[in-house]
Amino acid sequence: MLQAAIILIDLLFISLLTFGLYFPRHRRRDLVVAYLVVNVGVLAVAQVLASSTVGVGLGLGLFGVLSIIRLRSSEIEQHEVAYYFAALAMGLLAGLSTEPTVLTVVLMALILAVVYFGDSPRLFRSYRQQTVVLDAAFADESALIAHLEGLLGARVHGVHVRSLDLVNDTTLVDVRYQVSAARSAAALPDSAGTAGTAVLQESGR
Template identity: 50%
Template sequence: MTGRPGCRCTVKTSSVLAIGLLNGIPEDATALPVTLTALIVLTLYVADHPRLFARHRTRTLRLDSAHTDEDALRAHLAVLLGGRVVNLSVKNIDLVNDTTLVEVRYVVAATRAPVPSPDGTGGLAAATGALGSAREIATVTAGEAPEGGFGGGRP
């Protein structure tokens, strides 16, 4: 079970190995291995607690434009994701197909404003409730549009 440096799976694997080595100490020193094992488990519990980084997210995105300027890419991702970009790693830039593959770590804003969709209907219409109820959306998913449409969309 290996992973990238800094990956949680690597940290947990290292902790398991440390606990195994600590408990391999001869039995005449029983308090030391138990104390150090408890300290490792407590550290893992605190560091891996969901409340510690509750608003942090990691995503791998394929953008439909080729970004060669990192500052412009960072600004675009901040608007797109609705948060502050902590770290980004460009995995691939395809200038022929005009795409960028990027892995981004960001912090979600406390209150996220809706991002309008390119056609001007999706994000803002959903935020204002103009799309209708869940029942109406399920009706459309089943293949039947409600009479008069949802509002906020194109006629």
């Protein structure tokens, strides 16, 4: 009966994490089933381990093994990895608890609260990150930053040149920047409006 209660508590928290936070914010359906299965799977295995002689030690070993798993079939963003670990941690907390305790519930609620605030679209909403291909080779960092600020219409806080092709006259750069308050609430357009310049990837809000 007590085990059934902790299972129901875990299902409540993983439902809030998946259907209350992740999907409404990011709308990626394939990861919904991943988070649910990871959580319930870890819960089931940890429940069995908690009732055996191997107990917590093997349970923590399981957490360590699962923590290095990387799904190679598709790209996973860092915020999606955070949801993945949240689902895993809540399943492990519930699975290793033989009965529902205040500490277990508080820790699971704490994980949910951290994800809620840490992944809030209102947190650092004016800061963005993009990987950009430029149709010119910029060997000088100051010239590169000035060009990017004019291109993006934003203040550049950091650049990392991934590739500098002097033969084909291109630069592949990872740029961290801050848009103005008027633009921070709106998504950036697919094109920056400059011929020959393509934005490949954007993350951040």
